[in-house]
Amino acid sequence: MNPPVETLQQTIKVEDDRTGLSLETLKRAIADNLFYIQGKYPAIATKNDFYMALAYTVRDRLLQRWLNTTETYLKSKVKVVCYLSAEFLMGPHLSNNLVNLGIYDQVRxxxxxxxxxxxxxxxxxxxxxxxxxxxxxxxxCYMDSLASLEIPAIGYGIRYEFGIFDQEIRDGWQIEITDKWLRYGNPWEIERPEASIDVKFGGYTQAYNDENGHYRVRWIPDIIVKGVPYDTPILGYKVNTANTLRLWKAEAPESFEFEAFNVGDYYGAVNEKVVAENITKVLYPNDEPIQGKQLRLQQQYFFVSCSLQDMIRLHLHRQDSLDNFHESFAVQLNDTHPAIGVAELMRLLVDEHQIDWDRAWQITQNTFAYTNHTLLPEALEKWPLSLFGRLLPRHLQIIYEINQRFLGQVRAKYPDDHQRIARLSLIDESGEKYIRMAHLASVGSHAINGVAALHTKLLQQDVLRDFYELWPEKFTNKTNGVTPRRWIVVSNPKLAELINRKIGTNWIKHLEELKQLEAFVEDAEFRQQWRQIKQDIKRDLAEYVKKNHAIDINPQSLFDVQVKRIHEYKRQHLNALYIITLYNQIKQNPNIDVVPRTFIFGGKAAPGYFMAKLIIKLINSVAQVVNNDPDVRERLKVVFLPDYNVRFGQRVYPAADLSEQISTAGKEASGTGNMKFSMNGALTIGTLDGANIEIREEVGAENFFLFGLTTPEVYALKAKGYNPWDYYHANSQLKTVIDLISSGFFSHGDTNLFRPLVDSLLYHDQYMLFADYQSYVDCQEQVNQAYRDEEKWTRMSILNAVRMGKFSSDRAIREYCQEIWNAQPVNVEMQEYVQPKP
Ligand code: OX2
Known part of the structure; x- marks a missing residue:
């Protein structure tokens, strides 16, 4: 037992190198950390050593908030939001923490x-x-908003040793390089080995009767893996709240090694360690699920089990009974990757804490809520029953039990509707048997949401239609949002400063207040300032591209940007078709008056996605021809910038004039890049898809370049029988473009290189590029006309940015809090640092 706190602690005032904010103190702290943490003095320190010294200096200044926040949550019975996600794409921490602490300029x-x-x-x-x-x-973004709104929250995920690969481009092709992000250490995380958790895998189950004669099941696993938490503070903007991002790393438990060592199998023991540690080695680099990969299911179960056990421990620390677990925690499932949590919480409650099934089920349903992020049928996760049962035998039983009770309910409501029952079942029995993770998530949750209005509507009508008919009250829409801290204040400080001068700083936490700037749209001086900022940032980007990629781009040209994962439904190749169209126009009439444009692409392709990689190759091949043709005279430039990531996003969104959001209607659930561009004053050329629709509603149709089929039109055309050849034959401009690619013009005469791409367009065109082609080209011509009128363009740019209030992640998080989580803000009081007595 620890001795009473009073005898151990004394309060001291700390205005020293560890927390002080004066210039002198900060300078001393950097020097001190360089010496005592990095073990270097300036003469021999590397840039990275200095960075680490700086990072620790900043971290020291937020620890007090972090500890106070954690303590506040432990002491009171406030509800904590737990965001379960297999992915957290946080981006660099340093600048964000400096901004949120309000000490950026001072530290600089x-x-x-x-x-x-x-x-x-x-x-x-x-x-x-x-x-x-x-x-x-x-x-x-949601972690940032939760903290900024002072909502108690924990983000739970996986600490992958290798994150998303680094992309290089060689000879126009994508090359994947492993991402060794932990190589030089990570100053933002703290390992908490004392809070490790055991996770079981494999083995078998045994039924038994407990001392009261109740039927129970125990799980005898094959292996046990230890989850070690690594915590990172997530500071809110200018508040005391610093929530925790808790990421789990897999390790082998020492006891196992020891046992094996005792029986002489030293290598076996070491191998066990390797197998265990593999679980969190690498992020699967697909934005679609990897069907049937055992390691992926292990990752999912591993982090979900660690997280739920952690919550139960925290709950029991605050109170005795698990009966009101759902009042302590609201658990959000970020897509189906953590959906196994439904069965795991049931197992923990029923098997390990002896709660009866019905009560456990109530608790579970009241705890979970599920966000769906995609309608693509190939992206709906399902696990082969055989694999699942081998790895998680107890969970398979639990899922059967859930399913049996659930289908009983369905049968009562729709007797004899066998097709409906088969469609709703948690098990797909149409061929090889699968577990449908979206069904498990839907049944086990009290709320289900899509991520934009159209997407939610399509979920209700299509993918989850049967569930919607069963429980319409579970469904809500939560249109995505992004944090204005990172996506304006950190990434576009010049724009932030101009706004601050006009309307103060309130907008940073209340983005809708940007509306006040509409009053300045007719102010010529303001428009000039607005333009100048865009111009300066474009020049910065041009210098960066020159320095890092040795390509000259003209900062006066229209910067037309498409950055996002490479995927056929996102239609980067439609953009490429337009570039070739423009090129052909110039070749036919070299003196044609075109608006100079720089086409900027960025994005990674899943390593196994052949067509996406071929699209990258096409863009680079077109770039090579267009950029080197003297007839073009620098009027067109095409650049594919390698290794698109959060950091590069921060550079490119503020520099964009035009944002390409050109997915086939009905395919992009929401999009969030579309919001970041618009907030930074880019105009959008886009389809009526995902959040584009709502962005257009907010900024006004006259400030948005709309083209393409609507979702009902896409469906109708598909139903009628879509034939891409009709468009090819009817449109000579399109035919010329396709023929030019086929001819080997962009591939040094190789007529085979792009054949798979051309054939997929001519024979299938699943994403209907040909149907939208002419509308896209015409719309791009409207863009050109608008860009020629500088004042008009600036007005449109301003109106785009200042009408983006709705798309702050603060708005989204408020909606989740009110309509799904029932979570309230909690004020964190700053306490003085309390140090143990010597
Ligand atoms: C993405 C969606 O594709 C995108 O439209 C959406 O904006 C984003 O999630 C955030 O909601 N994997 N990534 C997504 O969905 C899945 C599955």
């Missing part, structure tokens, strides 16, 4: 007065790329 000065280059140090940080794209980045 201290660094500079120490004779160091602040920007150079800032760029040293390795970004934790623990996500693939939108889904992981959404989790990161």
């Amino acid at each position: 000065r201290a660094v500079e007065e120490s004779g160091l280059d602040f920007v150079e140090l800032r760029e040293q940080e390795e970004e934790p790329g623990l996500g693939n794209g939108g889904l992981g980045r959404l989790a990161a």
Whole structure:
């Protein structure tokens, strides 16, 4: 037992190197950390050493808030939101923490007065790329908003040793390089081995009667893996709240090694360790599920089990009974990756805490809520029953039990509707048997949401239609949002400063207040300032591209940007078709008056996604021809910038004039890049898909370049029988473009290179590029006309940015809190640091 607190602790005032904010103190702290943590003095320190010294200096200044926050939550019985996500794409921490602490300028000065280059140090940080794209980045924006709104929250996920691969482009092709983000250490995390948790895998189950004669099941596993938590503070903007991101690393439990060692199987013991540690080695680099990969299911179960056991421990620390677990925690499932949590919580409650099934089920349903992020049928997760049963035998039994009771309910409501029952079942029995994870999530949750209005509607009508008919009250829409802290204040400080001068700083936490700036749209001086900022940032980007990629781009040209994962439904190749169209126009008439444009692409392709990789190759091949043709005379430039990530996003969104959001209607659940561009004053060319629809509603149809089929039109055309050849034959411009690719013009005469891509368009065109082609080209012409009128364009740009209030992640999180989680803000009081007596 620990001795009473009073005898151990005394309060001391700390205005020292560890927390002080004066210039002198900050400078001393950096020097001190360099010496005592990095073990270096300036003469021999690397840039990274200086970065680490700086990072620790900043971390020291948020620890007090972090500890106070944790303590506040432990002491009171407030409800804590637990965001379960296999991905958290946090981006660099340093700048964000400086902004949220409100000490950016002060620390920058201290660094500079120490004779160091602040920007150079800032760029040293390795970004934790623990996500693939939108889904992981959404989790990161939501963590920022939860903390900024002072909502108690924990983000639970996986500490992958290798995050998303680094992308290089060689000879126009994507090459994947392993991401060794932990190589030089991670100053933002703290390992908490004392809070480790055991997770079981494999083996078999045994029925038995307990001392009261109740029927029970125990699980005798094959192996046990230890989950070690690594905690990172997530500070809110100018508040005391610092929530925790808790990521689990898999290790072998020492006891196992020891046993094996005793029986002489030393190598076997070491191998066990290797197998265990493999679980959190690498992030699967797909934005679609990897069907049937055992390691992936192990990852999912591993982090979910650790997290739920952790919650139960925290709960029992605050009270005696698990009966009101759902009043302690609201658990959000970020897509189906953590959906196994439904069965795991049932197992923990029923098997390990002897709660009866019905009560456990009530608790479980009241605890979970499920967010769906995609309608693509190939992206709906399902696990082969055989694999599942081998790895998680007890969970399979529990899922059968859940299913039996659930289908009983369905039968009562729809007697004899066997097809409906088969469609709703948690088990797909149409061929090889599968567990349908979206069904498990839907049955085990009290709320189900899509991520944009259209997406939620389509969920209700299509993918989850039967569930919607059963429980319409469970469904709500939660349109995505992004954090204005990172996506304006951190990434676009010049714009933030202009806004601050006009309307103060309230907008940073109340984005809808940007509306006040509409009053300045007719102010010529303001428009000039607005333009100048965009111009300066474009010049910065041009310099960066020159320095890092040795390509000249013209900062006066229209910056047309498409950055996102490479996927056929996102239609980067439609953009490429337009570039070739423009190129052909110039070749036919070299003196044609075109608006100079720089086409900027960025994005990674899943390593096994052949067509996506071929699209990258096509873009680079077109770039090579267009950029080197003297007839083009620098009027068109095409650049594919390698290794698109959060950091590069921060550079490119503020520099964009035009944002490409051109997915086939009905395919992009929401999109979040679309919001980041618009907030930074880019205009959108887009389809009526995902959140584009709502963005257009907010900014006004006259400030949005709309083209393409609507979702009902897409469905109708598909139903009628879509034939891409009709478009090919009817549209000579389109035919010329396709023929040029086929001819080998962009591939040094190789007519085979792009054949798979061309054939897939001509023979299938699943994503209907040909149907939207002419509408896209015409719309791009409207973009050109608008860009020629500088004042008009600036007005449109301003109106886009200032009408984006709805798309703050603060709005989204407020809605989740009110309509799904029933979570309230909690004020964290700053206490003085309490140090143990010597
Ligand atoms: C993405 C969706 O594709 C995107 O439209 C959405 O904005 C984002 O999630 C955040 O909601 N994996 N990534 C996504 O869905 C899945 C599955």
